[in-house]
Each structure stands twice: as C-alpha cells, then as structure tokens.
Amino acid sequence: MLIREATTEDWAAIWPFFHRIVADGETFTYPLGLGESDGRDMWLVAPPNRTVVAVDDAGTVLGTAKMNRNHMGNGSHIASASYMVDPAHAGRGVGRALCTYTMDWARAAGYRAMQFNAVVETNAHAVKLYRSLGFDVLGTLPEGFLHPAHGYVGLHIMHRAL
Numbered sequence: 001m002l003i004r005e006a007t008t009e010d011w012a013a014i015w016p017f018f019h020r021i022v023a024d025g026e027t028f029t030y031p032l033g034l035g036e037s038d039g040r041d042m043w044l045v046a047p048p049n050r051t052v053v054a055v056d057d058a059g060t061v062l063g064t065a066k067m068n069r070n071h072m073g074n075g076s077h078i079a080s081a082s083y084m085v086d087p088a089h090a091g092r093g094v095g096r097a098l099c100t101y102t103m104d105w106a107r108a109a110g111y112r113a114m115q116f117n118a119v120v121e122t123n124a125h126a127v128k129l130y131r132s133l134g135f136d137v138l139g140t141l142p143e144g145f146l147h148p149a150h151g152y153v154g155l156h157i158m159h160r161a162l
Contacts, residue, residue, distance in 0.1 A: 006051040013061035017086040063094040079106035117154040
C-alpha cells in the first residue's frame with residue numbers, strides 16, 4: 001500500500017465511503033446529512049494541514065487521513081488527525097498504516113504530541129488500534145455522543161507523546 005497526498009481528483013473515490021461512514025452516525029461527530037461539498041471542504045484541508053490517501057497497487061483508494069494542528073497559539077505544538085477506511089477494505093491494516101503515517105508526519109513537523117478529541121467509546125476497533133500505538137485515554141466525556149444503536153455513549157480524549 002502507498003500513502004500519498006490526496007488530490008481533488010481523489011474525492012470521487014473518497015466520497016462514497018466518507019458519506020456512508022458519516023451517515024451511519026457511529027464514529028464521527030459530523031452532521032449526519034453532511035453534503036458532498038461541505039464534506040470535501042472539511043476533509044481536504046489546506047496546508048500546512050494535510051490530507052492523504054492510502055492506495056493499493058492498482059490505485060484504488062483504501063482509506064484516507066487528514067492531519068492538522070489540534071490547537072492554536074500556545075497550544076499549537078499538539079497535532080491531531082482523523083481517519084476513514086473504506087469498509088470494503090477493512091481488516092487489511094489500512095487504519096494502522098494511516099495512523100502510523102500521521103504520527104511520523106507530526107514528529108517531522110515538530111509537534112510534541114497527538115491528541116484525538118472525540119473517539120467514540122463504542123468504536124472498539126479504533127480504541128484498540130490507538131491504544132496499540134501508544135495512545136492513552138485521558139478522559140471521557142460522559143454521554144458526549146448519541147450513537148444510533150447504543151444511545152448516549154462517551155467520547156474519549158486520547159493522547160500520545162511524540
């Protein structure tokens with residue numbers, strides 16, 4: 001798998017799984033009815049932030065990540081990232097590769113840590129992955145997320161020093 005900069009041309013491949021993941025309402029705090037244009041504007045971020053795609057040998061987009069400063073001003077040394085893997089390609093290490101890539105990017109860019117602000121506690125795969133990569137749950141906002149199947153569940157704040 002190759003991880004490379006996302007282009008506007010990649011959006012056509014990202015949008016179907018992005019839309020499905022957001023509309024499912026299980027893992028992101030984005031509006032459930034998020035339209036394509038707004039989704040593109042939120043996900044394809046401008047420098048110095050970055051958006052990347054993971055592609056296979058045939059060029060198929062398997063997943064995507066966006067990396068950004070988590071805070072401004074005196075907190076701008078903390079990075080953040082978000083990840084989406086096409087469910088058709090789940091279980092192939094795409095999420096792990098994207099997360100590792102973003103941590104390497106953050107280190108190279110001079111960030112001192114990464115923080116994820118809203119990891120849905122019922123997103124067991126993401127929580128397990130992040131923990132395996134050295135992230136800790138700093139705290140949980142009780143009932144911070146309305147899950148469509150589980151009702152109100154917590155949102156973890158996860159952190160890892162770089």
